[in-house]
Amino acid sequence: MTPRDVPDANSPDDGRAGNGSRWSDLERPPLNAGALRRALVREGGLWTGVDVVQRTGSTNSDLVALAAAGKAAEGAVLVAEEQTSGRGRLDRRWSAPPRSGLFFSVLLEPVGVPVARWGWLPLLTGVAVATGLSKAAGVDTALKWPNDLLVTVAGAERKAGGILAERAGDGAVVVGVGINVTLREDELPVPQAGSLALAGAVGTDRDPLLRGVLRSLEQWYGKWRGAGGDPALSGLQETYAAGCSTLGRTVRAELPGDRSLTGEAVAVDGDGRLVLATADGVQEPVGAGDIVHLRPV
Known part of the structure; x- marks a missing residue:
């Protein structure tokens, strides 16, 4: 996969994604695509390519389309500095300021794993x-089961990210991740949202954060x-x-058709x-x- 295959892609010679205004917020420097490739793509490793685009609708949609066109293989990573049509579970929409978080998707082809177990990929x-x-x-x-990432801000749990998995043909899955990194209180979409910065992160440089997350994903996927x-x-x-913070709590599961089920979350089967x-x-x-x-009760 190459950046030219992705809408709104921009990859200058210095390896950083962006355009003329990429340094408009000095507290949010652009990702260094070249350095990410050098750190993550290696022979025998899972990651086969890392591309960073300045702006796109949805990295998941783009990567699903690239896989369908035969332009992306397992281990492809697509990162956006800004998503204009980011999607969550049940097609819920969300957005964030440019370069304020990590918004990326990966293409996985779990050969040898029964399809019935692919539901574990978001977890x-x-x-x-x-x-x-x-x-x-x-x-x-x-x-938070099944796909939310929570951090603690001022003693309260807040959502700082989410995960979305989608099939990409018969033998592949695209998993998308969105993480709020440097969002400030006045930038939060809802009061219940949070960010790593608000949770007291020791570092908010997105390059090492993305490397750490992708290396961890490679390890767990391999296991x-x-x-x-x-x-x-x-x-x-x-x-x-x-x-999982959901376990041990009494929750109400709202189901299709205005049905609901209330009980204590005791296990993940x-x-x-x-x-x-x-x-x-x-x-x-x-x-x-x-x-x-x-929802909690």
């Missing part, structure tokens, strides 16, 4: 992002794929449960579903695809 990515940020930013990141996608054998299920213990003494698993909203 795996959550674990990888949380562990990567813990090391690179010094921020304790919790996971999971090496175990044939078995979440228990790879250690993924246990690690996810340890970092082998299929990645959240298990709720209801007042009737029944344990009900709910899948991410069945949830409209998951």
Whole structure:
């Protein structure tokens, strides 16, 4: 994959993505695409290419299209300095100021893993992002099932990121990640949102943060794929449960058709579903695809 394949791409000779106004906010310098490639792309490694574009609608949409056209292979990483049509689960929309976060997608082809276990990829990515940020930013990141990244700001949990996985043909998945890095209070889309900076990150330089997250994702994906996608054998299920703030809380799962289910979140099962213990003494698993909203009670 090359930058010329992506809408609004811009890759000057110095390896940095941007245009004439890329230094307009000196607190938010552009990513160094060349340095990222040198640090991440290596023989025998997962990442086969890293491209940074100045502005695009959605890195997920772009990478799905490139995969469909045969212009991207496993290990392709597409990063945007700004997304104008960023998408979350259930096609929810969100946006952030240019260069204020990490907005990227990766193409994975989990050969040897049964399709029934591909539902673990968003949860795996959550674990990888949380562990990567813990090391690179010094921020304790919790996971809200199924796809939210939480940080603590002024004693309260706030959403600082999200994950979206989409099929890209029969044998591939595109996983998109959005992380608020330097958003200030007056830039937050909603009061419940947060950022690494607001959570007291020891560093907000996006280059080392992205390297740390992608290296962590490479490690966890390798473990999971090496175990044939078995979440228990790879250690993924246990690690996810340890970092999931949803477990142990009473929540209400809002389901399609104005239905809801209330209970204590007691486990994440082998299929990645959240298990709720209801007042009737029944344990009900709910899948991410069945949830409209998951709210604390």
